[in-house]
Amino acid sequence: MTILQQAFIGLGSNLGDGQANLLAAWQRLGQVTGITLKRLSSPYRTEPVDMETEHWFTNAVGEITTALSPTELLSAMLAIETDLGRDRTLSMDRPVDLDLLFYGDMMIRSQTLTVPHPRVATRLFVLAPLADLAPEHLHPELGRTALELCRELRTQKGVARQEWRTKERFDV
DSSP states (O other): OOOOEEEEEEEEEOSSOHHHHHHHHHHHHHTSTTEEEEEEOOOEEEOOOSSOOSOOEEEEEEEEEESSOHHHHHHHHHHHHHHTTOOTTTOSOOSOEEEEEEETTOOEEOSSOEESOTTGGGOHHHHHHHHHHOTTOBOTTTOOBHHHHHHHTTTOOSEEEOOOSSSOOOOO
């Protein structure tokens, strides 16, 4: 019997049409065997954090269920990034960026993967869409909900909720 895990994926883009890039990545995730799309947050227009660029980001968070292991899921996400034009060797700007934020309530520390994402609790551009989607989701290490963590960062600037330009959001 296959055990399904709930996972939350951070989606970001700061090159090209951010909304279209996020929706393309979301659709691609849904085409991966072993992944079922559940919900996608509203998009957020966000100022770049920890990088020098004039390109602002479009960010969202998606909820999936998956039969893939965390490392298999990460591999699928990296392949989607590459397929959609991300070259990690060229620049920090990217047409698409996918981050594994949470995988069930697992805590993983390896050379290739850290879950929960190590900076999820300090980044409003992740917490705002996560709190939008799953306000009661509990951070397994910190013992606080996405909404509580988001409220702690309310003084951060440069994060604005938007609406999807298209009605087709690939939600199930």
